[in-house]
Amino acid sequence: MENFKEIESKWKKFWENNFKLYRAEDYSDKKKKYVLVEFPYPSGSGLHIGHAFSFTGGDVYARFKRMQGENVLFPMGWDAFGLPTENYAIKMKKKPQQVTKENTDMFRQQMKDLAYSFDWNREVNTTDPSYYKWTQWIFIQLFNKGLAYKKEMPINWCPSCKIGLANEEVVDGKCERCGAEVSRRNISQWVVKITEYADKLIEGLKETNFIDKVKQAQINWIGKSEGAKIRFKISDVSSQISDLEVFTTRPDTLFGATFMVIAPEHELINNLISNDQFLISNEQKEKIKEYVKSARKKSDLERTELSKDKTGVFSGLYAINPVNNKEIPIWISDFVLASYGTGAIMSVPAHDERDFAFAKKFGLEIIPVIKPKEDHNFEKSAYIDVDNGEIINSPPIDGMVPAEAFEKMIKWLEEKKIGEKTASYHLRDWIFSRQHYWGEPIPMVNCPKCGWVPEKESNLPIVLPEVENYEPTDDGQSPLSQMIDWVKTTCPKCGGEASRETDTMPNWAGSDWYFLRYMDTHNDTVLASQDLIKYWGPVDVYVGGDEHNVLHLLYSRFIYKFLWDLGAVPKELPEPYYKRLSHGVILGPDGARMSKSKGNVIVPETVADVYGVDVVRMYLMFMGPFDSTMAWNENTLMGVKRFLDRFEKKISDLRSQISVVSDSSKEVKLIINKLIKAVTGDLENFKYNTAIAKMMEALNKISDLRSQISDEEIKSFIKLLAPFAPYTAEELWSLVWMKENKKEKIDDGYISIHVAKWPEVENQYLIEDKIMMAISINGKVRSELEVNNELKDKKDEVIRLAKENEKIKQWIGNKKIVKEIYIPGKMINFVILN
RNA sequence: GCCGAAGUGGUGGAAUGGUAGACACGCACGCCUCAAGAGCGUGUGACAGCAAUGUCAUGGGGGUUCAAGUCCCUCCUUCGGCACCA
Numbered sequence: 001m002e003n004f005k006e007i008e009s010k011w012k013k014f015w016e017n018n019f020k021l022y023r024a025e026d027y028s029d030k031k032k033k034y035v036l037v038e039f040p041y042p043s044g045s046g047l048h049i050g051h052a053f054s055f056t057g058g059d060v061y062a063r064f065k066r067m068q069g070e071n072v073l074f075p076m077g078w079d080a081f082g083l084p085t086e087n088y089a090i091k092m093k094k095k096p097q098q099v100t101k102e103n104t105d106m107f108r109q110q111m112k113d114l115a116y117s118f119d120w121n122r123e124v125n126t127t128d129p130s131y132y133k134w135t136q137w138i139f140i141q142l143f144n145k146g147l148a149y150k151k152e153m154p155i156n157w158c159p160s161c162k163i164g165l166a167n168e169e170v171v172d173g174k175c176e177r178c179g180a181e182v183s184r185r186n187i188s189q190w191v192v193k194i195t196e197y198a199d200k201l202i203e204g205l206k207e208t209n210f211i212d213k214v215k216q217a218q219i220n221w222i223g224k225s226e227g228a229k230i231r232f233k234i235s236d237v238s239s240q241i242s243d244l245e246v247f248t249t250r251p252d253t254l255f256g257a258t259f260m261v262i263a264p265e266h267e268l269i270n271n272l273i274s275n276d277q278f279l280i281s282n283e284q285k286e287k288i289k290e291y292v293k294s295a296r297k298k299s300d301l302e303r304t305e306l307s308k309d310k311t312g313v314f315s316g317l318y319a320i321n322p323v324n325n326k327e328i329p330i331w332i333s334d335f336v337l338a339s340y341g342t343g344a345i346m347s348v349p350a351h352d353e354r355d356f357a358f359a360k361k362f363g364l365e366i367i368p369v370i371k372p373k374e375d376h377n378f379e380k381s382a383y384i385d386v387d388n389g390e391i392i393n394s395p396p397i398d399g400m401v402p403a404e405a406f407e408k409m410i411k412w413l414e415e416k417k418i419g420e421k422t423a424s425y426h427l428r429d430w431i432f433s434r435q436h437y438w439g440e441p442i443p444m445v446n447c448p449k450c451g452w453v454p455e456k457e458s459n460l461p462i463v464l465p466e467v468e469n470y471e472p473t474d475d476g477q478s479p480l481s482q483m484i485d486w487v488k489t490t491c492p493k494c495g496g497e498a499s500r501e502t503d504t505m506p507n508w509a510g511s512d513w514y515f516l517r518y519m520d521t522h523n524d525t526v527l528a529s530q531d532l533i534k535y536w537g538p539v540d541v542y543v544g545g546d547e548h549n550v551l552h553l554l555y556s557r558f559i560y561k562f563l564w565d566l567g568a569v570p571k572e573l574p575e576p577y578y579k580r581l582s583h584g585v586i587l588g589p590d591g592a593r594m595s596k597s598k599g600n601v602i603v604p605e606t607v608a609d610v611y612g613v614d615v616v617r618m619y620l621m622f623m624g625p626f627d628s629t630m631a632w633n634e635n636t637l638m639g640v641k642r643f644l645d646r647f648e649k650k651i652s653d654l655r656s657q658i659s660v661v662s663d664s665s666k667e668v669k670l671i672i673n674k675l676i677k678a679v680t681g682d683l684e685n686f687k688y689n690t691a692i693a694k695m696m697e698a699l700n701k702i703s704d705l706r707s708q709i710s711d712e713e714i715k716s717f718i719k720l721l722a723p724f725a726p727y728t729a730e731e732l733w734s735l736v737w738m739k740e741n742k743k744e745k746i747d748d749g750y751i752s753i754h755v756a757k758w759p760e761v762e763n764q765y766l767i768e769d770k771i772m773m774a775i776s777i778n779g780k781v782r783s784e785l786e787v788n789n790e791l792k793d794k795k796d797e798v799i800r801l802a803k804e805n806e807k808i809k810q811w812i813g814n815k816k817i818v819k820e821i822y823i824p825g826k827m828i829n830f831v832i833l834n
Numbered sequence: 835g836c837c838g839a840a841g842u843g844g845u846g847g848a849a850u851g852g853u854a855g856a857c858a859c860g861c862a863c864g865c866c867u868c869a870a871g872a873g874c875g876u877g878u879g880a881c882a883g884c885a886a887u888g889u890c891a892u893g894g895g896g897g898u899u900c901a902a903g904u905c906c907c908u909c910c911u912u913c914g915g916c917a918c919c920a
Contacts, residue, residue: 213838220837223919248920261920303918310918333918340919347920353835354918426919546914622858624847628840629913636846639858642873690848693857700857774853779901781853821900823852831900 004612004727011730012112014752021752022066022117024073027535033070034536035062036515036577038544038552039077039124042103044088047110049594049620049632050545052604054583056617057626057688058543059116063723064683066117067758073536074117075518077124078104079511081504083161086438090471096438097466100127110605114613115726117754122521126440126510131517133461134527135509136443138559139432140454141566143444147193148432150452154265154296155431157185162476163435164189184296187476190442190503192430194558198222199423201557207575214549214580221550223426225249228410230346230419232260232319235327236278244268244319244330247341247424250348251413252405255394256369257346260319260330261312261358264295265338272315280316287313288332295334303334310335310358321346322418323394333358341424349382356382369393370402430555432506437470437479439504447491447498456492462500478502511552512559515539515576516569527568534570542577549582581686584624587631602632614725615641621688621724643696644728647721650703651714651732665708669765671701672713677761679720688724695720711736716759729753774827775802783807785828795822802828 015021037058040051062074080100089096104125111118124131142148156165160180170182202222205215227249234244244260262268269292272278273285291313295303312333319330335354336345349359350368359366368378370389391397396412397405413419433442443455443462455462465486470479480502481487491498513527519536520528544552560576563569587593588600595601608616619637624630664672675698682691698717702709715736722729733753734746741749768789775783783805791797799820802808812832819831 216838217915220916223916225919227920246920250920335918335920337919345920352920354920357918424919426916550915622846628847630846633846633859635859637859643858645873689846690857693848696857772853776853776901779852779899784853819900821852823901827852827901829852829900 004614007731008113008613008727011727012115014730015115015754016112018752019121021754022072022074022119023121024075024119024536025071026532028071030069030071032073032536033062033065034073034515034519034539034541035065036075036518036539036542038542038548039079039511039514040107041079041082041084042100042107043084044099044103046106047114047604049586049602049604052114052616053586053620054543054545055111055114055116056620057581057583057686058541060617060621060688060723061541061683061686063117063726063754064758066754067719067722067756069757073122073518074119075122075124075521076111076116076118076120077122077514077518078107078126079507079514080104080125080127081439081510082507083163083436083438086436086470089438095466096470097127100125113608114604114617117726122518124514124517124521126514127438129461129463130524132440132510134513134517135440135505136455136460136462137457137527138513138563139505139509140443140457140460141568142192142562143452143454145562145566147196147562149191149193150188151191152186152188153191153431154184154186155189156182157187157476158182164431164433164476185476187433187435189431189433190444190501192432194430194555195425195427197558197561198224198425198427200561201554204557204561204575208580209578210580211582214553214582217550218554221427221554225424227251227422227424228413228419229342229422230254230322230413232322232346234330235318235320244344245342246344246346247422248346249424250351250402250406251409251419252391252394252397252400252402253348253351253369254321254323254346254409255397256348256350256367257321257328258349258359258365258367259328259347260344261333261336261347261355262315262330262344263336263338264292264332264334266332266343268344269315269332272317278317284314284316288315291332298334310354310361312358312362314362322413322416329364331358331362339428340426350378351382351384353382353384367393432509433503434506435476435478436504437464437467439506440464440509441480442501442503442505444501445489445491445498446501447494447496449496450491450493450498452501453491453493453498459492464504478504480504508552508555512556513563515542515556516560516563530568530570534572537570537573538575539577541579541581543581543583545585546582549580553577553580582627584626584628584630586620586623587629589632589634591631607637611637611641612644612727614644614728617726618644618692618724622692624689626686626688640692643692643699644725646703647699648728648732650699650706651718652735653706661708661710664710664713665705666765666769668702668705668708668710668713669762670768671698671705672716673761673763673765674698675720676716676759677766680758680761683723692724711740719753719756719759722753722756726754771825773798773802773825775805775808776827776829777808777811778831779829781827782811792825795824798822799828802830 035058037055058074062072066072085096085099089099126132139148156170158165158175158178158180160178161175164187165175165182170176174181202219202224205218227247228251229245229247230251231243231245246260269288272280273289310333312331315330315332317330318327320326321328335358336343347355347358349355349364349366351370366378368383369392370383371392372383373385373389376383389402391400391402391405397408400408410421441462441464443460445453445455447453465483467479467483469482487499487502489498489500490496516528516533520532523529557576560569564574588598588602590600592598592600604616615637619640622640623636675694678694679691682688718729718732730753734750737746737750738744770786771789771792773785773787774781775785785802785805787798787801799822812830815832817830817832821829
């Protein structure tokens with residue numbers, strides 16, 4: 001029972017000493033295969049079952065490919081910057097550096113215990129200055145290309161973490177990490193223009209082999225809408241501000257625009273309040289001020305939760321609808337987002353629910369411009385089904401379908417130079433500043449004379465200084481700001497007195513490009529050499545969680561595409577990842593997500609301690625399809641354990657048998673060759689659960705044929721097992737080796753099974769002598785027919801035999817056969833008239 | 835509301851348009867055992883029948899086909915993501 005522990009420690013030591021076993025070899029002539037699993041955040045609670053699931057999936061594939069003779073790069077590292085470490089360090093009064101060291105040491109050991117075949121020679125750590133030197137270098141390149149800029153902007157502020165959050169980190173108006181409600185706060189932030197790459201990020205997906213749902217998720221997140229910008233004149237005689245620009249996807253409904261709405265943050269409002277050029281009463285100005293103030297106070301959650309109840313205030317201004325010169329009022333409302341489009345819209349209440357609600361509330365005009373297909377009451381609701389209809393009340397375009405009217409209107413706008421075709425995106429620029437200690441320092445210097453200046457590349461890395469107190473400050477300043485000596489520096493440009501940026505980078509920064517560093521881990525002149533990226537790139541398979549299918553993958557692709565434009569990565573490789581595989585989720589035994597508070601957490605180490613590592617690995621792969629959500633079930637695990645025990649016992653028994661046949665029987669060869677074919681195919685497609693099922697089936701079958709099995713077939717079977725159960729396979733492999741070489745112990749001549757050659761199918765053994773075929777009448781199976789294999793392609797002969805079948809005779813009787821269908825080797829179908 | 839995934843025995847799940855339920859769990863019976871467990875063996879979709887066998891069955895309804903879990907249309911349900919994006 002305890003036997004497996006001895007075996008595990010024996011082989012763990014052996015593999016450790018044979019350190020080249022899992023080494024990826026630069027520029028090898030073998031076919032390269034880059035298998036990447038998302039590197040973990042090394043938390044204090046150790047490797048959890050989700051990690052084990054994902055890593056095992058990657059490991060099985062890596063081992064499979066290695067045995068197939070490919071040059072496999074299967075690396076591991078640590079995404080170690082981040083809040084939990086910082087918080088834990090504060091609590092335990094330790095340095096985050098120390099906490100990180102402890103955690104990564106623990107993770108590394110756990111991974112070795114679970115027999116993951118990582119190439120530890122290429123380990124990376126995002127918190128290592130020699131690594132984040134290049135993270136900082138990338139930021140400087142972004143700055144130099146005008147893609148990073150500092151901006152005072154309202155950000156999502158988590159009052160509990162005391163940190164600014166990217167839109168992506170706000171979930172339901174709450175902080176993704178701590179769950180506190182997010183409020184708004186104006187802070188000067190570094191912002192990265194990911195929006196400039198929106199189209200490239202959509203286009204580039206064509207170069208990848210991501211599954212559709214990942215592609216779709218990215219496309220949706222970018223959220224491209226095609227439409228037009230239209231400039232409306234403001235009808236105020238003394239106005240110096242001439243135009244109000246809106247974005248609309250429906251320029252074809254311009255005749256139905258009866259009012260305009262601008263966001264409370266719109267720049268026009270400041271002019272409106274502080275400037276006398278507008279003919280607005282002071283009373284009205286006060287109302288506007290009040291509304292803007294109350295809107296600003298609301299959190300995102302409040303703004304959206306109360307979405308049905310529209311609020312707003314009249315600005316006192318009118319715009320002129322260019323198609324009919326009608327004056328239409330300009331309103332201010334927080335249902336219009338400042339951050340999308342131009343922060344201003346033209347409202348067509350007849351055909352938009354929000355505009356309709358607003359019009360109803362404030363008694364504004366509603367003009368239908370699309371003819372409803374059926375009766376529609378425009379007093380009750382907007383008519384939304386506008387894609388197929390007919391334009392009305394719009395003299396020059398009446399009678400057209402909307403698509404045609406759309407083109408016509410754009411042409412007209414462009415001719416008149418009051419608008420043009422354009423696209424708008426849901427994707428926002430990326431807020432890159434974090435007011436925290438445990439992150440990469442942003443390598444920028446603020447000079448009173450020169451403004452923001454990047455550090456000299458020769459000064460990189462800007463090392464995170466060790467501070468006494470790294471708790472976040474209440475005023476939202478980074479803890480680094482208290483390090484007066486560190487902050488004080490000289491301007492890289494003019495040499496004058498200047499101060500450092502004290503914000504740090506977000507978590508994503510280090511994980512954006514880590515896959516590049518694995519290709520050339522120890523390079524100290526560039527982030528990775530072009531030649532090595534050309535050799536190893538792109539990542540062939542990237543295994544990760546659904547939760548990273550949008551953000552991490554998008555940021556990472558963006559940075560890669562930026563590096564591509566920069567010429568830092570090879571021109572031949574426009575995309576970093578070829579295939580993306582999302583692993584599933586393991587739920588607790590109760591079917592709920594694992595959490596400490598529910599007490600349903602399964603720890604891989606604990607289970608491995610009871611049943612053995614191979615059982616855990618194999619069970620994880622057997623639970624179900626690799627990408628599905630499954631609940632932990634100890635009973636099913638026992639089934640896997642039984643299989644491995646039986647396998648081990650059977651092989652050991654055979655080994656101790658004195659006389660073993662020198663050549664397996666045809667029957668055994670058929671079973672094993674079929675198995676090789678099936679398992680190889682399943683592994684290629686990551687169908688681990690069925691691969692294991694087929695091995696179980698094969699073991700059951702050969703159990704009755706033990707006297708017919710030779711070493712050759714046994715060896716093949718052990719090899720098939722090796723990617724899943726590396727310890728068991730190695731142990732059995734060594735037993736066979738000792739027997740073959742007549743030795744009591746393994747010695748230097750022994751070669752690990754994990755670099756042994758993957759078995760090949762011998763087609764001549766796949767042919768069966770007899771085959772069973774189904775005979776059906778009108779599509780319903782009624783009988784079976786055993787025929788010799790040679791008859792397989794002789795349709796007439798098989799059909800003749802089928803007709804002689806007693807049961808079939810009875811079913812057919814005197815009825816007329818109108819059709820005979822023959823599927824070679826599978827079935828015969830007679831179509832008869834009833 | 836929008837996007838995506840999925841609905842198959844008591845359970846997890848198998849099925850290039852070609853014998854639905856592989857494999858595993860659970861359950862039942864049997865063997866072994868002083869006994870428990872483990873192990874081994876047999877059976878196990880539902881209904882009818884001693885059985886041979888028959889009928890029904892892959893969320894509901896319709897369709898294509900010699901043949902549909904699989905393809906098409908439609909509806910329902912569950913899960914995941916996005917959401918005042920003009």
